[in-house]
Amino acid sequence: MKEKATGTSYAKIIFFGEHSVVYGKPAVAIPLYSVDVSATLERTVIGQTIHCRYFDGPISQMNDNLQGVRVLIDRLLNLFEANELSFRLTIESKVPAERGMGSSAATAIALVRAFFNLFEKPLSRLELLTLADIEEKITHGNPSGLDAATASSEAPIWFIKNQVNEQIEFHRSNLCLVIADSGIKGKTSEAVSLVHNNLIDEPDMAMPLIDQLGQIATTARQALADSDQVTLGRLMSQSQTDLAKLGVSTKALDQFCQIAITYNALGAKLTGSGLGGCMIALAKNQRDAQIIATKLRQAGATQTWIQSFKNYEFTTGEQHDNLVK
Incomplete structure (x- = not known):
């Protein structure tokens, strides 16, 4: 056993397939290396304490909103027969x-990796996702698994609810993704309910949009493999149009998308549930990405991040997260 160990993970962004994924259509999600989480374990003489942005103190006294983390830690300690560590x-x-x-x-992915690192044990991708799901079920009730799969991945994820959850081929290029935070919390349950109501009240309008968003994700998968930047940009903008018609965009997100296009983005769209949250824009290179990010901050984005496509990897077969993550 080590004296100190660290595990890392990444934020996730839904590239294509928002809302349509709820109805069995495919989605493409990508990890953001520039927006990461690290969990560091250091052995001490006495006690078990946690220090994070939500709580600082003994793990036994953690807040209820961190119950998922507390249960995951207990499960990991049981797994390694180290409850008194x-x-x-x-x-x-x-x-x-x-x-x-x-x-x-x-957070869950980083935690699992840190514990396996501390005990110097190999960790398969399947075991990693199974353990992370312990926390996610407590926090979210019925998670799809998409977030954990993407947070732990080195490549984009192809996802179909209850059917497929796999890494996909990705062609490295000079493309960059710009992510901008609107500063407004996303309203996931409200947005999902809104789309659901649209499908009931106006099926002739809403269902074709859901179908098209699913087809866009399918086309985008091949465009990612081919590094077809023109198609990717077009698909992003078409997605934004469809999502706006479904009612989940906002004036701020619409404005951010328009600013990005004005400053040479290949395409732009909201990401996630909408009604707040973030938008993404595709830039041809780092220089364009920096300009777009600057303009978005000037327009009111509270934070921006840039993710280069050069950094993504594609792995096949059984993946082990052993000791270096």
């Missing part, structure tokens, strides 16, 4: 809460 756990997260970026899943 004394340690200090520090969680540092760049992932903003309630922005649809998978904050809780990223």
